[in-house]
Amino acid sequence: MWASRKAKVRDCWAAASVTLRRCLKLGANMAKSKFEYVRNFEADDTCLAHCWVVVRLDGRNFHRFAEKHNFAKPNDSRALHLMTKCAQTVMKELEDIVIAYGQSDEYSFVFKRKSNWFKRRASKFMTHVASQFASSFVFYWRDYFEDQPLLYPPGFDGRVIVYPSNQTLKDYLSWRQADCHINNLYNTVFWALVQQSGLTPAQAQERLQGTLAADKNEILFSEFNINYNNEPPMYRKGTVLIWQKVGEVTTKEVKLPEEMQGKKMAVTRTRTKPVPLYCDIIGDAFWKEHPEILDEDS
Helix, strand or coil: CHHHHHHHHHHHHHHHHHHHHHHHHHHHHHHCCCCHHHHHHCCCCECCCCCEEEEEEEECCHHHHHHHCCCCCCCCHHHHHHHHHHHHHHHHHCCCEEEEEEECCEEEEEECCCCCHHHHEHHHHHHHHHHHHHHHHHHCHHHHCCCCCCCCCCCEEEEEEEECCHHHHHHHHHHHHHHHHHHHHHHHHHHHHHHCCCCCHHHHHHHHCCCCHHHHHHHHHHHHCCCHHHCCHHHHHCEEEEEEEEEEEEEEEECCCCCCCCEEEEEEEEEEEEEEECCCCCCCHHHHHCHHHCCCCC
16 A cells, blocks of 8 residues: 555656646746847946956036035035945945945945956946945935935946956056045145135136146145145045954843843944045055955955
8 A cells, every 4th residue: 555655656746747847848938039139239248357347436417416415615524424334335235345445426346356246247247336326325315414405316327447457456546546635635725715715716726727736735834724634534535445354342131041131231243344444555555454455365
């Protein structure tokens, strides 16, 4: 009797297996259609293997956005901290990012050389970073602008660049930090002339036309008693985000065997998080201090 039952069960499983294979084959055939040829028009946008992939986001028409939302000039710390919060959110979601650099309304995200995220498709890199960043900007807006409603949604455009070596990547990041310094020095002098000397924007622009960095520093110091080197590093150098271990203190309820009720105790846990630094990345000191960023096996 048991042998007969086993044979029946075996026959049922065999029949079910045959039926399942037929259904899968039929489903595969049904999924294809005469319209599927349009997939051939999709361009191959795979990023070159063993290269650094950088996604740079820029705010779309952010001069207008800053005016509409009453950003402080020449720098609004709330906006810069919000941008960094968004960048940290992107890094937490896309853990293949080894370093990010931001200044003003832009942020650059560097994916590890060996990343095979979404098969290294450039469109996936760009769209995921841009959508995550933009949605985070709206989501966290009230945390930084409590009294300023968001009048309209911000926009960010993105581009993907591939760098073949450590040196070209370092040069790229150095370029962005040098750009931060040049722009911030100009804006600091420009708005000092407008806000404190009463010049119109056109007059301030004419005053600064053809001036060098030394000239701008002299104007700041002699006319406004401002030493540019004493300005906050976040304004002068931008923000660098790298992964670091951070101890987090949380309150946890612990129940001891002899006690009916638990006691709340402070517990410290170590977690790896994207941490902001305001430092120079043009020289070699930063890279010697953080060799893990360029490590092939990072």
